Amino acid sequence: xxxxxxxxxxxxxxxxxxxxxxxxxxxxxxxxxxxxxxxxxxxxxxxxxxxxxxxxxxxxxxxxxxxxxxxxxxxxxxxx
Numbered sequence: 001x002x003x004x005x006x007x008x009x010x011x012x013x014x015x016x017x018x019x020x021x022x023x024x025x026x027x028x029x030x031x032x033x034x035x036x037x038x039x040x041x042x043x044x045x046x047x048x049x050x051x052x053x054x055x056x057x058x059x060x061x062x063x064x065x066x067x068x069x070x071x072x073x074x075x076x077x078x079x080x
Contacts, residue, residue: 004052007045014038 017023018034025033 001048001052003044003048005048007041007043007048010037010041010044012041014041 014034014037016034017030017037021030021034023030
């Protein structure tokens with residue numbers, strides 16, 4: 001969950017630097033910094049979503065014994 005929130009915060013900060021501020025930062029333009037922060041925020045957001053969705057999967061195991069009967073075991077997703 002922290003990666004999702006961090007991605008949103010970075011994206012918002014980047015948008016502020018890109019569209020709302022006119023600041024003189026030696027060595028870098030504020031709009032360039034804004035684009036870098038927005039891209040980093042978007043990447044972090046997507047990674048956070050993928051990690052969250054991956055941890056919600058349930059593991060299902062099927063076992064067939066010598067007599068042909070099938071047993072099923074469902075393991076709950078790991079808790080974080």
